[in-house]
Amino acid sequence: MSSEANGGYYVPHGSVWPIIGAVGLFVMLHGFGDFLNGSDEGSTVMLAGFAILLFMVFGWFRTVINESEAGTYNMQVDKSFRWGMSWFIFSEVMFFAAFFGALWYARVLSVPWLGGGDPGTNELLWKGWEATWPTNGPGNVGGAFTLLDPWKIPALNTLLLLSSGVTITFAHWALKKGNRGALVLWMMATVILGATFLGFQIHEYGEAYSEHHNLTLGSGIYGSTFFMLTGFHGLHVTLGTIMLTVITLRCAKGHFTADRHFGFEAVAWYWHFVDVVWLGLFIFVYLL
Amino acid sequence: MSTATTHDAHHEEHPKGLLRWVFTTNHKDIGTLYLIFALTMFFIGGAMAMVIRAELFQPGLQFVNPQFFNSMTTMHALIMVFGAVMPAFVGLANWLIPMMIGAPDMALPRMNNWSFWILPFAGTMLIGTLFMQGGAPAGGWTMYPPLVLQTGNAFPFLIFSVHLLGISSIMGAINIIVTIMNMRAPGMTMMKMPLFVWTWLITAYLLIAVMPVLAGAVTMLLTDRFFGTSFFNAAGGGDPVLFQHIFWFFGHPEVYIMILPAFGIVSAIIPTFARKRLFGYSSMVYATASIAFLSFLVWAHHMFTVGMPLTGELFFMYATMLIAVPTGVKVFNWVATMWKGSMTFETPMLFSIAFVMLFTIGGFSGLMMSMAPVDFQYHDTYFIVAHFHYVLVPGAVFAIFAAVYYWLPKWTGNMYDEKLGKLHFWLSTIFVNVLFFPQHFLGLAGMPRRIPDYSTQFAGFNEISSIGGFAFGLTQLLFLYILIKTVRGGSKATDQVWEGAEGLEWTLSSPPPYHSFTVAPEVK
8 A cells, every 4th residue: 555554644545435325315315306296116216225325324434444443544634534523513503503593583573574563464464363482374274283391301301312411421531541341331321312312202293293282294384393493303313323323332342542532522522413402492492 | 856756656546447537536536527517517507598598689489488498597597506616616626725735635535526426416416307397497596485386396306406416515615624724734824825725715614604504495495395394384474585584594605605716716816927926915815704704694685675674674785785895805906916017918817807807897786786775676687687697707707717727737737729718718708798798788777587578678788698698608619629629738838837826736747646745745
């Protein structure tokens, strides 16, 4: 191998994974589009694309982990990964910002306008409708619904996620002290807390969709913002839990040392990000 | 030279054949791919513009039906913005940033490949909508609901192609930031970086901040159409105007994403051919950062007529006017750089000078429209079409032309044909004005955009504009010919290429070695 592998900045020579990833994304989204247009084969194509994507994720990460274990990456490469992960998380923050923005716009501006804050709109379109929050709008879209009690499962879930932020920090301390047993135990605790959160969340969605609450994705602007925000958050927790599981296995195998463990930290950052988003959700979606 | 030996050392790793381009992790290969993709899309989007200008040559309906006409305006915009201009700048960034900061390659080479290879698939998906039931999207590139929700089978593919383009842009931007922050040669402090690197650093930050917001906006369109949400449905408590706010929160930074790298290019070229240091380097950096910061605070100036509280109109009006200040600083600095310089007028310099003058015209018409009460007359007329084409064609596209003429000898080792280059410049500059200048008058007289037919009093200026359009389009075939000719041969370029050129990229051989700097150069 060339000089890059020993001491210099590692520049890989060709990789098969990106093109597989591009094909996978294309096939998956193409299938999804066909499915939405009512085609019969759509869902099959979508699953095939998803499988290609999974294959890529496994392959790509296997390559990177093997290279990392072989000592290919110097401190400068490590720093590139750190910068990269930080900016990726920033892009995720901005994705959620769009949905939080929609929530605040509806609550602070457009719903009050519909309810008479903008006299013309109310007079001409929805005369007599009074603005409230939560609402499914003057058209009563999706039918009447009732809210979930934030001080039951959502509060418990807040506790679970906050605790998982603590346990992953304990895991990090154990890793820094070189105590592998404690590390793996704290990681497992974190995974279990994440998985429990997800279980409760699924249960909560079931409750919401039941006849008792009738709170669905179609319940006007409240249902839209509620489910899109909590849903995308749930997807991120799912992804985070899978990532935590992989990292736990790598911890058990002894992949990380006290001073070199970017993979661990990247997932920890991601997990804290998911945690912070939940706090925003709990305050602005459930409480206020 | 030492670079020659490293080249030999890596010779066995220089892959051959078609698959080289598919698997490559090399910043030069990927830069080339981006540029070829952008050029292809430039001609496809250009062909659509020709359809538009042919239909508008005379009043009445001649060639296409109104629905297809609207598809053409929509697709032309999407392809030019996401397929041509943005990928061209990313291609230039790939080629130049590692060479300018003294790095061996981009920081994350595999992700670099992924960023590129998503693009042809996204482009295929977008262009494929032309052949779907219900036709290609025709609701305008801004995708406003409720109109866009009436799109036929193309609808989900429009959304997903935007998602894919966004993923590609975000990864490309992350890679560029990481490269600039982490791969600079020793001694290359931030305030020593070439302005092209600076402007791209700030552009990449804008991309990461706003592309996810666009993804969120189009996701809401998708769920509104297929999953029963009410984001943009007033009956459910939503608001169609909400989409416009989210879209333009993306959209205004997006227009700076398409112009800031152009500023960087012009700031590299003018000093070379004026044989003077760039006037006011640090003020250029601060001006770029100010423009980027302000770009987040002005989005609703695209929506003055849609209905907004008066305080909103005033805030966005004044905030928009503020942008003229840092932009003015830039234009002043370019002119001051040329002042008393020993100027020569090779093709890159000609395009750069045209950029400064014609972009400024676009800037001034933008300033006119920033005035909310005045904008009520201009909104959705050909005046806005003239404005954004002035900043995008003799603005962004001319800067890309200038960059290609300026760095092509470095990339290929061959000089382009100066006579043909100058011919390309003069034809482009004359016809771009014949094409777009009359559109100001059409707009002021009240001709609405995105309509295939018009009242007969607009016939004269439309005819002139169309003639300019066809001539400008044909001229670009000359550009293609010059490119092919230069890649295939020509007089050999020296390492420095241009007498007045400064910067690390000119210390490399022409063409440069496969891996730019295997040993980091020392910057003093």
